[in-house]
Amino acid sequence: KIPTRLFNISKNMKLIVPSSYFGLLVQASSSSAFIFAAPEAKVRVQTAKRTSLFSSTAGAFSDSDIETAFFSIDVQSTGSIPRSSFADALADLGLELPESQTNELFDKYDADKGSSIDLEEFKALLTDPKMSGVKPNRDTKYAMDMFKKYDADGSGDIDKGEFRAIAKEIQADTRRRNLISVAAAAIGATIVADYSQEYQWAQKNFRSLYIEEKAEEAQNKAFPTALLSGDLDEAVAKTLYRRGFTPENTILAHSVCSDEVNNKDEQLVALMVSRWQEGFSLGGLAGLPFAGKSGFRAFLHHVPDSGKLLVMFAPHVGIDDRGVIGALQRDGQSKVSNACGAAVGAYNALLAKAASDRKPSMKLGDDKDTDLFDPQLNTIVSLLEPRLTDIDKALDPISFVTYQIYRIVRDLVDDCIEQTPDVWEYANEVAIVGGIMINRRLGGDFFQPLSFETRIKDGSPSGSSVDLFEEAFGREPDLTGILGSDETVAALYDRCSDKRAKL
Structure with missing residues (x-):
């Protein structure tokens, strides 16, 4: 099942599915093609603008609308919106205010003075006159309807079987979508669907599967x-x-x-x-x-x-997939290869050189990675060699x-x-x-x-x-345990140390 941490549970234990997590399944009527789309990042034509969770025309909201919007902007899934995230939350609702007014609004509706806005306080916030210029966005509500459509057993979440059915439809229609794209190009079509935001959203939220x-x-x-x-x-x-x-x-x-x-x-x-x-x-x-x-x-x-x-x-x-750093199984290949091949090749060349120095009679053979005609690799080898003095102390x-x-x-x-x-x-x-x-x-x-x-x-x-x-x-990550010494970490973060070393 899609992990419950992707969703939120209201105080009465009712599962609330934020539209920013499930997104939209937009069906093209002519091709039955599906595209994952987060509602705040709709399929765009060339240069579309960001879509807020609410539209700009005034109107009333139902409890379902309010809960959907709240849990969509509760990005940390804590059940509340802290002061530090309040301005961004208002912006997602389509309301941008000066900092002074934002703080005033927060203080006014933080009823328990807990330094955060919970769902009940959020409901009160939406009654404020400053919020009169927004109403629920149709896309947000549409996302919820689409989720219900694919939640076949009505359980309130999408299990692997249901998700597999969605994926099967997407896969089955890929060829038709490509055919339509080619046909559109052939007749000089200029409409381009930009789905990079939708892809990033799906990639991020379904990684755990x-x-x-x-x-x-x-x-x-x-x-x-x-x-x-x-x-x-x-x-x-x-x-x-x-x-x-x-x-x-x-x-x-x-x-x-x-x-x-x-x-x-x-x-x-x-x-x-x-x-x-x-x-x-x-x-x-x-x-x-x-x-x-x-x-x-x-x-x-x-x-x-x-x-x-x-x-x-x-x-x-x-x-x-074995956790080996420097290796990668590339698309279309059954074997694992090096990545970065040049960096690994330079390191191996230096290992071979060190072994050759210890055993003067040893020959490197026909390894093309050390060929003099390879100027880029030779440059990498010469620049890397003086930087490997502490490699034995490193994690990997x-x-x-x-x-x-x-x-x-x-x-x-x-x-x-x-x-x-x-x-x-x-x-x-x-x-x-x-x-x-x-x-x-x-x-x-x-x-x-x-x-x-x-x-x-x-x-x-x-x-x-x-x-x-x-x-x-x-903050910068602490890399001491990875690189093995404070000196190596300092050199990594301090450009001046490298420049002094050159002098």
Whole structure:
């Protein structure tokens, strides 16, 4: 069964199914095609706007409407809305107020002074004159009706059998939906259904049905605050929107490994390119920005007038269903392969070199990974070698290597910015988000954020830096137990230590 933690239970123990968790099953009358859609992220035509839980025309709400709305905005499933989330909750209801009025409204209806609004207090809140401009949204009510339709036994939840029936209908109609898409393209159709938000919602809330437990356990140990790609994209966007970044004034560059697993639909690169509308690729093997300064300068020349740059960089690592870090079963393959192949290959080359140094007569054979004609891999090997001194102290060698590759990519991206003297002639702000992409066979890819800052034009080559990490992601994770020493962790978080080491 879909876990009850995805839903909420009211005080009289009646199961309440929030529409934000179940979403909509939208049926296309001509094709019988189904699409999962969260009601707050309706299927959009090109550039649709966010839909609130209530529409903007005044009207009365039933108890069912109120309960549905309350549990939809009770995102932490605590049965109450704390002051810190109150403004966002009002925004989801279609009401945006100045901070002073928001606090005044909260204090007025927090009857028990418990620093949160429960369901009964929420009902009272909806009687306030300020709420007179909203009424229940038809989509929210429609979601509930659709849930009842597929809850065949009327139990109040969707069990595996019922969910399987829904999935079977979706699968059976995929071919017809594709045929219709081709036909629409053939006649020059311009309507495009954007379902990325719906996919992210379903991926997130149904993960527990097919989770790979050993992979999840390994990820939590090695990458403790990793976020789903959609959550990372959303957190970055929210933070930058508040600083005036928009698709119209911002151009995105990404420095990630050229491995095809990093370019799947609905994963981070595709999501960010879709959000910011363009994406300039800087990355080569292991995510190093092999486009170099010339590539960065070309990217710089594409920025909108007096606009902003956004750079996302990350090495990547796979985790297979056995929980092995550095391995991944790719689509269409029965065998497990390395991910990142370049990072693992560089590490293996260094192991072979160390063994050869201990045994001078030993030959490396015909391993093409160490061939001199392989400039990208040779660069990775030479930059990685001096960073492996503490690898024996680490939780896992490949995760340690991946964190060191992150440091390498970070420093190279820094060099591209700082050694391009006219960067501030084209842009007035440069945002940089870095971390590690984690590829998973099932359940969606993740991203372990490790840095997020923006640099503002101030007359210096690098600009003045504003750290955005805590605002977007919370506190930095404690990686001492993973990397094995405080010194290695400090080097990971402190760019200056690497620059001092170079000097």
